[in-house]
Amino acid sequence: MCGMENGQWIQRHLSELAESTKIDGKIWRASYTEEDGIGHRMFRRWIEEAGLEWREDVLGNIYGRLPGRRSGTILLGSHIDTVRDGGRYDGAAGVMTALAVLRDLKAAGYEPEYNLEIVGLVEEEGSRFASSCQGSCAICGTLREEDLLEKDSDGVTFLEAANRAGYHPERMEEARRKDVLVYLELHIEQGPLLEQQKKQIGVVENIVGIATYDITITGEQNHAGTTVMALRRDPVVAAARLIDQVTDEVMENSPGGTATFGRVDTDPGMLNVIAGRVHLLLDMRDKEEERLRMREAQLFRRLEALREQGFGAEAVRTQWTPPVAMDPTLVKDIHAAAEAEGLSYLHMNSGAGHDAMVFGKLLPTAMIFIPSQKGISHNPMENTSTEDLEAGFRVLRRVAMLLSAHEYCLKG
Numbered sequence: 001m002c003g004m005e006n007g008q009w010i011q012r013h014l015s016e017l018a019e020s021t022k023i024d025g026k027i028w029r030a031s032y033t034e035e036d037g038i039g040h041r042m043f044r045r046w047i048e049e050a051g052l053e054w055r056e057d058v059l060g061n062i063y064g065r066l067p068g069r070r071s072g073t074i075l076l077g078s079h080i081d082t083v084r085d086g087g088r089y090d091g092a093a094g095v096m097t098a099l100a101v102l103r104d105l106k107a108a109g110y111e112p113e114y115n116l117e118i119v120g121l122v123e124e125e126g127s128r129f130a131s132s133c134q135g136s137c138a139i140c141g142t143l144r145e146e147d148l149l150e151k152d153s154d155g156v157t158f159l160e161a162a163n164r165a166g167y168h169p170e171r172m173e174e175a176r177r178k179d180v181l182v183y184l185e186l187h188i189e190q191g192p193l194l195e196q197q198k199k200q201i202g203v204v205e206n207i208v209g210i211a212t213y214d215i216t217i218t219g220e221q222n223h224a225g226t227t228v229m230a231l232r233r234d235p236v237v238a239a240a241r242l243i244d245q246v247t248d249e250v251m252e253n254s255p256g257g258t259a260t261f262g263r264v265d266t267d268p269g270m271l272n273v274i275a276g277r278v279h280l281l282l283d284m285r286d287k288e289e290e291r292l293r294m295r296e297a298q299l300f301r302r303l304e305a306l307r308e309q310g311f312g313a314e315a316v317r318t319q320w321t322p323p324v325a326m327d328p329t330l331v332k333d334i335h336a337a338a339e340a341e342g343l344s345y346l347h348m349n350s351g352a353g354h355d356a357m358v359f360g361k362l363l364p365t366a367m368i369f370i371p372s373q374k375g376i377s378h379n380p381m382e383n384t385s386t387e388d389l390e391a392g393f394r395v396l397r398r399v400a401m402l403l404s405a406h407e408y409c410l411k412g
Contacts, residue, residue: 006104007390010096017042017096018088026085027380031123031134032060032165039080043095043120050103052118057175058168061135062120066102068112072181074403075117076101076396079124079135079355086125087382093370094186095120097389101397112404114181121355128152128161130212130318136355138175140362148172182330182403183359186368186396188384190352192375200391201338201345202369205331207360208256209292209323210353213282213299217242218312221268221276232274236266238311239278242302246282249298257286257295258351282315287349289322324357330366330399337398343391352377368395 018027020042021035029035040062047054047064055063062080078094098118105116122135129150137143148159148169162169169175194202219235243261250259263281282299286292299315306313331347338345350367359365370392373383402408 004386004390006100006393007386007388010093010100010389010393011386013046013096014088014092017092027082027088028084028086028127029080029082030084030128031081032128032161032167036060036081037165040120043080043099046099047118050099051106052102056167057138058171059135059138059162059175060122060165060167061139061175064099064102064118066106066110066112066116068115068404070113070406071115071179072409073115073117073177073179074112074400075119075177075180075183076185076400077117077119077121077183077355078185078187079122080120081123081125081127083125083127083378085380086378087376087380089188089372089382089384090190090377091124091187093188093384093389093392097186097393097396100393101400104397105401110401112401113406114404114409115179116400116404124355129158132319132353133355133358134158134169136358138169138172139177139180140358141173141176142358143169143172143175145170145172180359180363181409182327183356183363183365184330184368184396184399184403185354185356185365186370186392187354188372188377188382189369190372190375190377192372193348194346194369194371195373195375197346198344199346200343200371200388201334201395202367203331203334203338203345203347204326204350204367204369205347206287206326207324207350207354207357207367208285208287208352209289210319210321211284211292211296211317212319213284214316214318215242215280215282215303216312216314217278217280217306219276219278220274222274224272224274227274233310234274235278235311236275238306238309238313239264239280242306243280245302246284246299249295250284254286254291254295256349257284257291259284259295285351287323292323321353321357324360324365326356326360326366327364330364333399333402334366334368334395337395337402340398341391341394343395368392368399
């Protein structure tokens, strides 16, 4: 195949997937829902049309396989779930590009030394179950039985939702893979750097660490008109000061770090009532684990200061994912592939979490980024051009062929 044919194929199938899995006109493939099932059936059809071997594991991770002559697998993939009202490229672009690579190699009669497989992973986004990455954790053997009891917003556990969809995560050991030699993930950047610097390929060196918190600040509910300011214990004011302090600390002392208060709710939430309680969700990220721990300690000290002022103030850590460095040899291979294809590239960090963080703790792992127009992601306006999809395809194909060669894996 030549020209833009592969990029066009990827773009066309991403559009078909998006249009087929909308709810009230909005894309949302939450794990184990009807829309998720539609997506799985579409991927199965496309995998089989490509002449590849298809299978699903007990969690619903979906595979396509081009068998090699030897044992051991080079795994290419990303996730197939989306955030609510998301875009068509996040996650799915990586799976579809990997499928395009194996489809192209199969059509060319390529016979790898090691198995080449694509994987569409379950529940990376955490849009239904907040802890996220259950699919990749099962493959790596790090999913726990207690993780299956996590509930969604409707009180349905992960286990219940999976069972209703026909999967059996209680048999999670069957999903564990011990044959995977390398994991490689192509993903849209979800940020503006590649576009701003006019680069076609991002060579990812590190994925930032992520810490998330469920914070509750309680004060004294009272009448908004009759309670003078000096006598108030207003948790909304305390929360506003906390937000300001945490944000300023990151900007002053953590270059490249982030702090996001993604949700702020007041109770009872009425115009003429001083709230009695504020609930906040905080997401903190940094490429250095030590600095992330220092920021957590600072957060807890600030909450202690609020308690000393007479407020109730508690934070529950809901996620701790340390930063993960990509495999240096694979980083060099991606760099070399971009050069060989005549594509411009940028060495960079990932500010978003990915399944590659799970794999990267156990085996050689790397990521390839392609541009997101205007840096937009987790948004219906998310867009990546056909040209950039084609560029990502070319780099992924070249690296996949290198990794599946017997001589390369002997060196590894």
